[in-house]
Amino acid sequence: MVGKQKGGHQEQEPFTILIHRFPAFNLFFCTSLREHYRLLDPHNSPEESVHSYLSREAQKVRALVCVGHTPLKSDVLGLLPSLELVVGSSAGVEHIDLPECRRRGIAVTNAGTAFSEDVADCAIALLIDVLRRVSSGDRYVRSGLWPKCGHIALGSKLGGKRIGIIGLGNIGSEIAKRLLAFGCSIAYNSRKKKVSVPFPFYANVRDLAANSDVLVLCCSLTNETYHIINTDVMKALGKDGVVINVGRGGLVDEKELVRSLVGGEIGGAGLDVFEDEPDVPKELCELDNVVLSPHASVLTPESFEALHDTVLANLNAFFSNKPLVSPFPNE
């Protein structure tokens, strides 16, 4: 539960925080938020279930910070009758019951632009790694094969590639900016065509794939985007095509991706996210044209600092009746 503590006489406003399992994240958030607000932390009562704690303590809670990807479903929302705001701390908010929030008029925020640059950097790193075989070359050198077997297979140049970006929001725009500097051409698919964007828009992902060398996924996971990369799309992308996923595992039909990679129907993949994290299909681990990363694109102190500022700015805006800084959806 929180209220602004500065000044001391303002009545305490209710506020609660749900704790994610990632300890560094929790510590960072709790320590800092406590400096500004009074927290209700259901996870601090190990003897009691979250549900019974919330039923007793959280009737007047108006704002809730949902840390990381902690699921926030109707069972918990139902225990918070006064809730007006959910402050998400991730870019994707598919773990939050958005229809229920909408139904109750509860505003939702996400990480806004806090992670965009780091996620974009990660997408580029994965792409260069797949094309230029950086990780594969590293394994080659470490395993002592170089003196015995000579050069590794040719890589492929990034400059000149046609990149199809799926989801041209904050992250997608940062990815486009970086790829333009490498001399790539950009096209995109998004919920709708963006008037201010100079790149060709494809309403159909299959058509985008047919006109791209690389597909980069950085859109939200929704009912509409679930398995947006399927067999048809991969066939259209073709045998030299590369899939980069820094969005969510569920955007790609992973079984089909594995089948297409093993069968040489597409050229490679760089994946930071998976359908059943932290489990990764073992076939992917055996492929040299696949680069794997443990959902780590946002894991930098710089991203966390920017997120911290965004979370606080949203809370401060809410409690001073100002517009939220990163409402979701934000377009």
Ligand SMILES: O=CC(=O)O
């Ligand atoms: O995966 C990370 C995020 O959605 O912020």
